[in-house]
Amino acid sequence: MEMVTDMGSTRLYRPSGEPGHHQQAQRWFNAADITVAHQRHLLKQLDQQRCQELFCDCSVLVEGQLFRAHRNVLFASSGYFRMLLSPQGSDTASATFDTFSPDTFALILDFIYSGQLDLSSHNVIEVMSAASYLQMASVINHCKTFIKSSLEISVKEEEEELEVERGGGGGGIHLMEAQGPFSCGGGDDDDDDDDDDDDDENLSDQEVDRPHHPPPHLRLHPQGAQTPAGSVSPPPALWTHDGAHLTKQVFLLKDPDQTAPSLAARADGGGDDGGGVSPAHAGLEEANTGAEDLLDPLFTVSGPQRRRRKRGARRTGPYYTRSSTNNDPPEVQEARSQKAEKAEELYATLPTIVGVIGQFHNGDISDSNPTMRYKCPFCTHTVKRKADLKRHLRCHTGERPYPCQACNKRFTRLEHLRSHFETIHQARKLVCKKCKCPLTEEASHVVCEGTRRYRICATCIQEEVGFESLPMEDSLEGLDQEPALLLGVDGEEEGETQRSWLTSMEQEEEEDEDEDNLAEDSGTDLIIHEVDDSEEEVQ
């Protein structure tokens, strides 16, 4: 037999010695079909062996329920088991999990032995969490695809509603579609997906024509817990931070009606009291990255067109562009705001899990325990205070409740907005932008450039630009400047518009400090008000 041609992933073969006549092409057969059939058969056989507990050399204990499986299969499917199960290990091995429910592990085991993942909106988060723990990028990406499709469906419905409301017109929707609903922000972000999506895409393709879903009765739901003799316990570092305390993870449901993990405390295999990730979980990075990549586009509120590349667990929030915020037509803004609402709605309706990781001494689970930490349900980050978790969650939800009224840039924190405003729009920095020399309020000139302001020393003004040509706040009178270069101050052109939104949040402080400065900066006081996305953008 020889390979005749290679058509992508489909290779055509013909028996050796056969003439290359076109009629013989019918006798060629598709090697891909054979491969798929063989894989299917092999997997089915393995699954049957698992159900009959034939050749099972590995026991997995999940919250007391015992699962029998084949070590080589687990080894091949999970990065976690690759770490746990060494080829040089004993003939039988076992692992114990309490970080996810037996049902969740049953789903994952079914996936391992069938390629089918029985996802629902109620279990997807926990399955993804478990897959992250087990370092199964393929499962994570299945969850990702599942949630993405769910979201896209709802977004399309929303767009159709918008279309109907607008009477069939409206280019804004198309603009939004061009961006992609909750898009990952372009090719840059797709990299993360591509890295490990290959298998999943193939899997998905196979699922399309795979008619056999393992019947429920083939599932293994062993009863009773037992720890087989000769079981191999994982290294202590896998289970506790310091090996001294049993670290547990409690999943608290925000909505008790949601189907989600039980409220029972679960011994955590990977938590620690610091970063929430044990050293042995370093290998989880890839899986976690996949999860975050999922969550980012899901909960993006501001319609990112440019996003910074994430590194590690940081920089996980969505990012804005000034142009998209300022220049989008009302239709787009409206659509975006509704999209944001939809994202928030989805965020709220997901089986949200607020994890609490703590070290419980003698089984004492109480909020007063000083070692209690709040775990982010979307990443491995843990914090001491609930408020800090709330703040942290903004980087996942994309919530940016503090818009800059001058440039519409949005911020997750008031302090960031203030810092931005003072730096960009108020020229609070007493440093010459040209020569970087330190300045004083009196010895510096504030230069306006659109809504931006900066200070410059008299020397630099005279040397580089010319004293008369700069739109300085303290020398605006009599200057024939373009309005765009002028910012409020005492001028009437833009001052009114500026004053329309710039009030005196810090006016008292200003008045106390320097009345002259107040006069100079009266057009750039910051009013801070937390706004809802939808409310702000519809305006």
Next chain:
DNA sequence: CTGGGGATGGGGCCC
């Protein structure tokens, strides 16, 4: 292409 600096984001923690 590279390094420096500014802008921004995020965590820890105090008040």
Next chain:
DNA sequence: TGGGCCCCATCCCCA
């Protein structure tokens, strides 16, 4: 509990 400060990491722009 929220606000605020400090610190550090990262990104981006520019020389």
